Amino acid sequence: MIRVILPHHLRTLAQVGGEIELEIEGPITQRSVLDALEARYPMLRGTIRDQVTLLRRPFLRFFACEEDLSHEPPDTPLPDAVASGKEPLIIIGAIAGG
């Protein structure tokens, strides 16, 4: 079981409250987590990664276990603590504009 925390506006869009829990088979990577997230919440397609390029949107960052994973390749395995459900993958909107 994978835990994901979304920023406020995406929680509103997906109509979810707190954390999201996802069951994923196979390697636990940014790509597999986002694939599972978008499959369950299709209204999120295009909001975290671009609909066409599938690249992470520039003002969003991925954190887990106090590490910034935003620039990791999408198929790099996420930390064991995320794969085991001990720690969440946190998707954060950049604080911009003061």
Added chain:
Amino acid sequence: MSGVRVLVGTRKGAFILASDGKREKWDVSGPHFAGWEMYHLKGSPADPNRIYASQTSGWFGQIIQRSDDGGKTWHQPGTPAGEPAAPGPPKSASNKFAYDASANPLTTHQWYDGTQHPWEFKRVWHLEPSLTDPDTVYAGVEDAALFRSTDGGESWKELPGLRGHGTGPKWQPGAGGMCLHTIILDPSDPNRIFIAISAAGAFRTDDAGKTWKPINRGLYSPYIPDPRAEVGHCVHHVAMNPSRPKVLFMQKHWDVMRSDDAGDNWKEISGNLPTDFGFVIDVHAHEPETIYVVPIKSDSEHFVPDGKLRVFRSRTGGNEWEPLSRGLPQKDCYVNVLRDAMAVDSLDKCGVYFGTSGGQVYASSDAGDSWAPIVRDLPAVLSVEVQTLA
């Protein structure tokens, strides 16, 4: 009983203002999509319960929302809220605006520094539902292109003939980005569409979007290298009265213009306006020679002149303008009115509505003679549309 529904897009959500035909008491609902930039909402002329909305964010990109019950509930087309994942083709392509790579030969436009820059989708500025089919809707986007959906907004395809016109390398972004902000469907000819781009100019198709021609003859823009160029003009908005589809009115960056031949030729009608810079322009629903603008001081100072909020009305199709100020603030007012933030209803007398950067939405139920705020403390208003309900 007749009524009106005013659809307001703001920097931080959408609001729906409803009244009966007297237009004296208003119900306010919202914010819908709180915290998101709502660039535009517009109802289908063929089904007033069908409303499309452009929801955008610098963080999370573009979302298309649709209501089938007059704005009470909303969903992303093709993605009912809470629906579990299902096998089959991917859903929620309603926010997928992929440029058509066959838009030959165009791949770049002019950037601020004069170099060429690739097209990059940023947001939907304007949604224009079909006059006859609730499931067909056009989207004007930034970077400038025209898209169409024929399945109620579930999927979108570019009409690539516009970018393929060949003048694209001379199109350039204005201060707000390179946006296609105006879409006018000709009620007398389903093959004719007018669009306008800042900063490229106005274009017309006479074959339902396959091919386009620039319609900018007569425009004069001293701030571009060739002031009378075929394209490159910063057109802010264009308006038409449906009863006379060949007569167009334009608020350009500077200059208010008029065409009597479907855009083939334009002449200036700024006349006695205190300044002919501005964004909005609209036409009275029943008097096609009565037009409205809100003059703005300058392109450097985006607020009304002299601290006075005044709509100017011409009843002679331009050149002779009268200020309309009754009910509007006449001191210490420094708001702007953006290009899609004025609309008219089709009741008798004609109602006129506009929203400001200060969050006020003003209404006149007597064609502009007097005004009153419907709301005055919304987030900055980006767009105002009105539906006249039977």
